[in-house]
Amino acid sequence: MPQMNMIQALNSAMDIMLARDPNVVMLGEDIGYFGGVFRVTDGLQRKYGEHRVLDTPIAEGAIVGAAIGMGVNGLRPVAEVQFADYIYPACDQIFSELARLRYRSAGDFWAPVTIRTPCGGGIRGGQTHSQSPEGIFTHVCGIKVVMPSTPYDAKGLLIASIEDDDPVVFFEPKRLYNGPFDGDVNKPAVPWSTHPKGEVPDGYYTVPIGKAEIVRKGSAVTMVAYGTMIYVCEAAARALGIDAEIIDVRSMVPLDTDTICTSVKKTGRCLIAHEATRFSGFGAELSATIQEECFWDLEAPIGRVAGWDTPYPHAFEWEYFPGPLRVAAALQAVMEAA
Amino acid sequence: MARRSRLHIPQHHSRPGEEPDFSYLETSPAGAVPRPDVNARVRDIGSLSIDLVRVLDDSHVAVGPWNPHLEVPDLQIGLRHMLLTRIFDERMQRAQRQGKTSFYMRCLGEEAVSVAQGMALRPKDMLFPAYRNQGLYVVRGRPLVDLMCQLLSNTRDMCKGRQLPVMYHWAEGRIFSISGNLTTQFPQAVGWAMAAAIKGEDDIAVSWIGEGSSAEADFHHAMLFASVYMAPVILNIVNNQWAISTFQGFAGGEQRSFAARGPGYGMAGIRVDGNDFLAVHAVTQWAAERARTGAGPTLIEHVTYRGAAHSTSDDPARYRPKDDYEKWPLGDPVLRLKNHLIALGEWSEERHQALAQELEVHVTESWKEAVQYGTLTDGPRLNRDLMFQDVFKEMPEQLRKQREQLRAEQGV
Numbered sequence: 001m002p003q004m005n006m007i008q009a010l011n012s013a014m015d016i017m018l019a020r021d022p023n024v025v026m027l028g029e030d031i032g033y034f035g036g037v038f039r040v041t042d043g044l045q046r047k048y049g050e051h052r053v054l055d056t057p058i059a060e061g062a063i064v065g066a067a068i069g070m071g072v073n074g075l076r077p078v079a080e081v082q083f084a085d086y087i088y089p090a091c092d093q094i095f096s097e098l099a100r101l102r103y104r105s106a107g108d109f110w111a112p113v114t115i116r117t118p119c120g121g122g123i124r125g126g127q128t129h130s131q132s133p134e135g136i137f138t139h140v141c142g143i144k145v146v147m148p149s150t151p152y153d154a155k156g157l158l159i160a161s162i163e164d165d166d167p168v169v170f171f172e173p174k175r176l177y178n179g180p181f182d183g184d185v186n187k188p189a190v191p192w193s194t195h196p197k198g199e200v201p202d203g204y205y206t207v208p209i210g211k212a213e214i215v216r217k218g219s220a221v222t223m224v225a226y227g228t229m230i231y232v233c234e235a236a237a238r239a240l241g242i243d244a245e246i247i248d249v250r251s252m253v254p255l256d257t258d259t260i261c262t263s264v265k266k267t268g269r270c271l272i273a274h275e276a277t278r279f280s281g282f283g284a285e286l287s288a289t290i291q292e293e294c295f296w297d298l299e300a301p302i303g304r305v306a307g308w309d310t311p312y313p314h315a316f317e318w319e320y321f322p323g324p325l326r327v328a329a330a331l332q333a334v335m336e337a338a
Numbered sequence: 339m340a341r342r343s344r345l346h347i348p349q350h351h352s353r354p355g356e357e358p359d360f361s362y363l364e365t366s367p368a369g370a371v372p373r374p375d376v377n378a379r380v381r382d383i384g385s386l387s388i389d390l391v392r393v394l395d396d397s398h399v400a401v402g403p404w405n406p407h408l409e410v411p412d413l414q415i416g417l418r419h420m421l422l423t424r425i426f427d428e429r430m431q432r433a434q435r436q437g438k439t440s441f442y443m444r445c446l447g448e449e450a451v452s453v454a455q456g457m458a459l460r461p462k463d464m465l466f467p468a469y470r471n472q473g474l475y476v477v478r479g480r481p482l483v484d485l486m487c488q489l490l491s492n493t494r495d496m497c498k499g500r501q502l503p504v505m506y507h508w509a510e511g512r513i514f515s516i517s518g519n520l521t522t523q524f525p526q527a528v529g530w531a532m533a534a535a536i537k538g539e540d541d542i543a544v545s546w547i548g549e550g551s552s553a554e555a556d557f558h559h560a561m562l563f564a565s566v567y568m569a570p571v572i573l574n575i576v577n578n579q580w581a582i583s584t585f586q587g588f589a590g591g592e593q594r595s596f597a598a599r600g601p602g603y604g605m606a607g608i609r610v611d612g613n614d615f616l617a618v619h620a621v622t623q624w625a626a627e628r629a630r631t632g633a634g635p636t637l638i639e640h641v642t643y644r645g646a647a648h649s650t651s652d653d654p655a656r657y658r659p660k661d662d663y664e665k666w667p668l669g670d671p672v673l674r675l676k677n678h679l680i681a682l683g684e685w686s687e688e689r690h691q692a693l694a695q696e697l698e699v700h701v702t703e704s705w706k707e708a709v710q711y712g713t714l715t716d717g718p719r720l721n722r723d724l725m726f727q728d729v730f731k732e733m734p735e736q737l738r739k740q741r742e743q744l745r746a747e748q749g750v
Contacts, residue, residue: 025638033583035656057550057584057589058551058553124441124443126502129502184744248411288721309729309740310729313499325747326747
């Protein structure tokens with residue numbers, strides 16, 4: 001099986017979809033000739049032409065607004081917003097339009113738009129290149145929200161997103177582009193080529209939206225996470241020698257409540273981890289849902305570990321990031337409670 | 339399954355490996371563009387937004403009605419500020435390459451914009467810069483050490499470690515906090531100017547964006563409010579031809595000048611040779627007087643060239659010819675002002691060399707001082723508790739708890 005990093009896997013997904021479906025088009029800043037600032041669209045314009053892989057002006061609202069119009073007119077657009085931190089000018093088009101078009105027109109109009117956007121910290125990007133705003137999008141009815149943590153899932157989920165007739169906001173945890181990262185910045189970087197999930201089929205396949213994955217079986221506690229935090233959770237559980245079951249949410253909307261709650265009912269304990277700020281973060285929704293479904297099986301209060309409720313500070317990147325130390329402390333607390 | 343598409347795609351004039359081609363650039367001869375009264379009606383001065391205001395001619399002489407007739411010492415100060423900006427940029431670029439700081443953005447080739455404009459304004463005028471206006475700090479006299487400390491996110495960083503390098507601010511110097519999000523400062527500058535008008539003060543606001551950023555909705559919001567309220571503001575588009583990898587045609591510069599958007603909104607628009615120190619100074623004085631006297635806002639397009647990469651994270655060799663900058667028809671702003679001063683008999687190669695050396699020493703010494711206060715990787719470091727301050731004026735309980743949690747996590 002070929003080895004791919006997450007950038008190559010995403011590129012392969014788009015390559016396949018551009019080849020399979022003449023209605024698939026890409027648009028975004030620097031994505032065409034240049035191939036994207038993270039090289040994710042490298043070579044696609046050369047292969048499919050500048051009428052299907054469009055460089056755009058710097059106008060996120062126009063990118064998404066135009067993608068909606070293209071979608072209404074029969075195309076299947078994949079829009080890139082260069083950093084999730086720059087998605088806010090597009091939010092009126094996403095929240096008020098893209099998310100509700102099907103609803104307000106009683107199903108007569110809809111736009112199958114996928115919005116790809118790199119998120120997360122750990123690249124010395126400061127407060128405007130490090131954010132994880134996924135929780136904001138999960139609060140809007142009518143858009144699907146996904147975030148892969150492996151090259152395999154990245155490709156399969158992106159193909160599924162492009163094929164989906166509903167809009168999808170597709171978050172790419174950019175710290176994972178080149179390898180799994182467990183939050184310890186002093187360790188040498190691990191490339192995807194040494195990781196089983198770096199094995200990615202060349203051809204077409206999908207990973208269904210709405211299905212979580214148990215990435216580690218365990219019995220003592222359920223750790224629920226996504227994106228970069230999967231590897232931090234693995235490292236923290238390993239460090240404490242705790243037999244944790246680790247669930248990669250992958251799809252926040254729709255949420256695979258069954259997989260998560262079945263696990264929590266089994267283990268009786270739960271820790272939720274995300275990189276985004278804690279207050280009103282997606283962890284709050286997870287915690288509420290798990291509490292509602294699993295209350296009588298819980299042996300301890302559900303724990304949450306997250307980024308601090310501050311902007312992402314450039315000089316304190318690793319003090320901000322919920323790394324293995326913080327996750328381990330939270331895990332310990334969940335294990336010791338009650 | 340190829341379909342015929344009728345969509346127009348702006349075409350780059352030259353790509354890597356090709357000859358640079360600037361045949362698209364429309365210029366006017368130096369001295370050719372008339373200078374209207376500062377209170378001229380917008381409808382009568384439309385051509386200012388199409389032509390190119392230039393003062394320095396090919397023999398380095400200042401000609402025409404836009405010649406600001408600056409005193410020689412001012413010209414020499416302008417040259418000094420531009421050269422210092424350039425030397426500072428080169429040194430900071432090297433510092434990033436050496437891993438001392440995480441990121442840097444040079445303004446190579448665009449020095450005249452910030453320096454000439456900064457000098458043409460009053461100290462109390464409020465500046466809302468983008469991230470390539472470091473010359474404003476040089477003109478207003480912020481010590482380089484302070485800028486370097488921000489770049490290093492060290493113990494004397496004005497941003498307390500919160501911002502990416504180059505995102506400076508200076509309240510006393512009246513320079514607004516730089517945002518990483520593009521064009522947000524444009525409507526804010528208009529609002530600041532509206533407040534000055536509401537309060538009956540004659541300070542004006544000035545803001546800068548790149549031509550690429552003029553695509554953002556905030557550009558249009560700013561233009562609309564500025565023209566509706568005749569706000570005392572100067573809005574600058576620095577058309578350096580490049581927005582990372584996409585050339586100015588992708589921002590809408592293919593069919594019409596950016597300056598022409600001014601008259602489109604009912605405000606004055608001026609297109610100026612951004613590498614001509616004297617021309618930039620002159621149009622800024624004109625626009626400042628127009629704003630200050632209540633005659634309305636001005637949109638200035640500075641036609642210049644981004645000589646450097648977008649940032650230290652960018653590699654322009656992937657998308658433009660290597661010698662593009664060398665072939666730029668409007669030359670180098672530093673060299674052009676230097677040659678003008680030499681033509682006036684007020685400068686020489688020897689004096690220029692001596693000045694460059696003096697400024698190199700100044701930058702080196704500033705750097706030596708700045709690194710004493712820490713670098714991104716070597717101590718002393720900022721107190722990590724600072725992370726939790728200034729989210730709100732008063733720290734809420736929830737952040738207090740998180741601060742304690744971090745202290746416990748770090749064992750302090």
